[in-house]
Amino acid sequence: MILAMRKMFAIEIASSMQYRVNAYLFAFSGMIQLLVTLAVWSAVITAHGSNIGGFGVPEVRGYFVTTTIIGFITTSWAGYIFFNDVRMGNLSVMLMRPIHPVWQAFAQVNAFKIFMVSVTVPLAIGVGLLYDAKFDGSHAEHLLAAVATAISLFMVFIFNYLMGIPAFWVTDIRAFWRAYWAISSFLGGGWIPLAMMPGSMRSIVPWLPFWAEIGFPAELAMGRLTHQQIVEGFATQLVWIVVFVLAFRILWKMGIKRYAAVGA
Amino acid sequence: MREMQYRAGFFMQIWMCTLKIGVGLGNLYIVFRQANTFNGWSLGHMLVLLGVFSAMQGFLNLIVVPSMNELQQRIQKGDVDFSIVKPVDTQVLESTQNIDPWFFIDILLSIGIIAFGFAQIGVQVGIASAAEFAVAMLATCTIVYSFWVGLGSLCFRFQNLFALMDMSANLLDTARWPISIYPAWMKILLTAFFPLVFATTVSAQSITGRSTIVSFVGLLAIAIAFFIGARLLWKSGMRAYSGASA
Numbered sequence: 346m347i348l349a350m351r352k353m354f355a356i357e358i359a360s361s362m363q364y365r366v367n368a369y370l371f372a373f374s375g376m377i378q379l380l381v382t383l384a385v386w387s388a389v390i391t392a393h394g395s396n397i398g399g400f401g402v403p404e405v406r407g408y409f410v411t412t413t414i415i416g417f418i419t420t421s422w423a424g425y426i427f428f429n430d431v432r433m434g435n436l437s438v439m440l441m442r443p444i445h446p447v448w449q450a451f452a453q454v455n456a457f458k459i460f461m462v463s464v465t466v467p468l469a470i471g472v473g474l475l476y477d478a479k480f481d482g483s484h485a486e487h488l489l490a491a492v493a494t495a496i497s498l499f500m501v502f503i504f505n506y507l508m509g510i511p512a513f514w515v516t517d518i519r520a521f522w523r524a525y526w527a528i529s530s531f532l533g534g535g536w537i538p539l540a541m542m543p544g545s546m547r548s549i550v551p552w553l554p555f556w557a558e559i560g561f562p563a564e565l566a567m568g569r570l571t572h573q574q575i576v577e578g579f580a581t582q583l584v585w586i587v588v589f590v591l592a593f594r595i596l597w598k599m600g601i602k603r604y605a606a607v608g609a
Numbered sequence: 610m611r612e613m614q615y616r617a618g619f620f621m622q623i624w625m626c627t628l629k630i631g632v633g634l635g636n637l638y639i640v641f642r643q644a645n646t647f648n649g650w651s652l653g654h655m656l657v658l659l660g661v662f663s664a665m666q667g668f669l670n671l672i673v674v675p676s677m678n679e680l681q682q683r684i685q686k687g688d689v690d691f692s693i694v695k696p697v698d699t700q701v702l703e704s705t706q707n708i709d710p711w712f713f714i715d716i717l718l719s720i721g722i723i724a725f726g727f728a729q730i731g732v733q734v735g736i737a738s739a740a741e742f743a744v745a746m747l748a749t750c751t752i753v754y755s756f757w758v759g760l761g762s763l764c765f766r767f768q769n770l771f772a773l774m775d776m777s778a779n780l781l782d783t784a785r786w787p788i789s790i791y792p793a794w795m796k797i798l799l800t801a802f803f804p805l806v807f808a809t810t811v812s813a814q815s816i817t818g819r820s821t822i823v824s825f826v827g828l829l830a831i832a833i834a835f836f837i838g839a840r841l842l843w844k845s846g847m848r849a850y851s852g853a854s855a
Contacts, residue, residue: 370772374779380795381783385640388790392644520621523628537639 349444350452357449357456368460372417375461376468379413382536383476398540399569405538406478410469411563412535415494417465419558420458421502423450424509425522431512436604447593451502482568489575490566496582497558503589504554510593513600534560551577554585622711629666630718633659636785648790655787656726658813660719661746662785665809667715668750669757669781675707677761684764689850700843704758723816732817741825742816748832749808755832755839756803762839765846784809804831 361368386405390397400408427450430436439446473480482490508525511518530536532555539550539560550556551574561578564570570578637655640647647655680703683689692702727734760773784805788796791806800807811828814820 367772370776374772374776377776377779377783380791381779381786384790384792384795385786388648389640389643392646392648394644397643520624523625527628527632531635541639541643543642 346444350448353444353449353452354456357452358459360453361457361460364457365460368457369464372461372464372468375413375417375465376472379409379469379472382409383472398538400538400540401479403477403479404481404567406476407473407480407567408538408563409535410473410478411480411566412533412559414462414466414469415497415559415562416535417462418458418494419498419501421454421498421505423447423454423502424505424507426450426453427506427509428512428518431509431604432516440601447506450506454502455498480567482566486568487566490562493562493565493579493582496579496586497562500554500582500586500589501558503586503593504558507589507593507596510596510600513596513603529555529558532556533558534563539564552581554581554589557581557585619711622714626711626715626718629715630663630722633663633722633785648787650787651730653726653729653731654813654817654819656729657723657817658726658787658809659785660721660723660726661749661809661812662719663722664716664719664746665749665753665784665805666781667712667719669753670709670715671712672705672708673754673757675709676704677757679707680761681764684850693847699847700758700840704754704761727817730817734816735818738816738818741820742812745808745812745815745820745825745828748828749805749812751832752804752808752835755835756805758839759835759842762842762846765850781805787813800831804828804835807831 383406386409387402390400390402390405395401396404427446430439430446436446439449442449472478508522511521532550532553534550534556539547539556542550551561557578561570561582565575565578637652637659640655641652645651650658680689683703689699689703692699692706695702757777760777763773780803783791783799783803786806788799788806788810791799799805807824808828808831811820811824815825
């Protein structure tokens with residue numbers, strides 16, 4: 346199994362190499378988004394006065410540089426590919442292989458990400474240095490944040506793959522996807538820090554998977570979380586992963602039965 | 610007309626439109642929760658800017674994007690040959706071949722937002738301002754059209770640059786905000802290579818009487834330059850295109 350994964354990964358890297366220009370372009374466009382976010386929030390905090398919720402201008406810049414990096418490391422689009430594969434009938438071929446299609450998707454997405462991240466991380470750090478962004482947090486917290494990011498990578502992957510599972514039953518859920526994107530980017534903390542969300546939301550958002558994916562590792566890396574919050578954050582991540590994996594197994598079984606029944 | 614056949618498409622469009630406007634208004638809500646002005650722009654002025662941005666986006670999605678999206682497939686299938694043999698200029702044909710009429714809704718809503726922004730500011734529109742605004746919007750649409758035609762021209766030479774869509778979307782988002790918030794080096798780069806930020810800012814300023822002669826004339830000059838540039842890029846791309854039978 347491990348050997349198969351390594352082979353698959355090697356194949357996917359070779360395959361992604363052909364599209365590396367696209368990977369670099371995605372990274373570059375992520376930088377544009379980061380720069381816009383930095384400009385907007387710097388203007389907001391300046392207009393407000395000193396700081397908002399513990400975020401002064403340098404802190405908020407550090408925050409968004411961190412969320413950008415984490416966002417790129419953890420992102421996944423395997424669900425959308427899966428959805429198209431099912432609609433186009435490719436699934437039959439994939440099912441003939443001895444390894445579950447989800448692993449191939451995992452390799453594919455992460456191989457492409459290696460190219461993107463190799464550009465994003467240095468550029469984002471460069472932007473941070475250019476703008477005197479502030480990164481606090483002890484070494485221990487940075488280490489924990491790296492662990493949290495790794496967990497988040499799996500979390501985002503499964504969650505996104507679940508977005509593709511409806512392919513077994515419906516023909517087009519792009520409208521739902523748009524809503525999912527809008528909600529997840531808002532609640533994830535990649536556009537607004539938790540401290541600046543409306544008060545009523547602040548008690549709920551940390552328990553949702555979105556913030557556990559992005560905002561939690563970011564604020565952990567910046568040393569902004571208490572011990573209790575760190576524990577709660579990891580617990581949230583793990584609970585949601587279990588939920589997603591269970592949902593995936595159940596829905597996959599149901600979907601495959603239906604797929605086979607329709608005479609694929 | 611073919612879009613009208615699909616009721617699901619209709620609801621999808623209303624939903625997308627709502628989402629887009631919702632995001633725009635949501636952004637403003639978040640910003641103005643923290644302070645009363647944003648880099649010197651009041652809520653009313655920012656609403657006008659949002660309306661300008663939405664109108665520009667609506668125009669883009671109404672004609673330019675559907676047409677240019679088709680272009681890549683048409684190049685691969687060789688259908689562009691049919692446009693070439695027609696007596697009308699190929700660029701005109703290819704860039705207007707596809708209209709997504711639902712985006713008229715976007716444009717109407719944008720006008721509504723501009724009007725709402727006006728109500729907030731409490732300024733009357735003079736004839737001069739209105740004329741200036743119309744010209745500025747025309748220039749803005751010209752710039753965005755030219756940029757997309759320029760990008761589309763790349764399809765003649767390079768296949769499969771799917772990341773360009775994502776990049777264009779992010780570049781477009783820079784124009785949501787007044788150009789003054791960006792650092793100097795970004796202002797220069799954006800005005801030189803992607804002057805939409807400059808365009809939307811000046812358009813929003815012109816209708817509220819806040820634009821200067823220099824910025825207005827600058828906008829027109831940029832629009833003309835981009836239009837010519839796009840034309841040159843298109844011609845260059847066409848030369849690289851050897852036709853489906855080659």
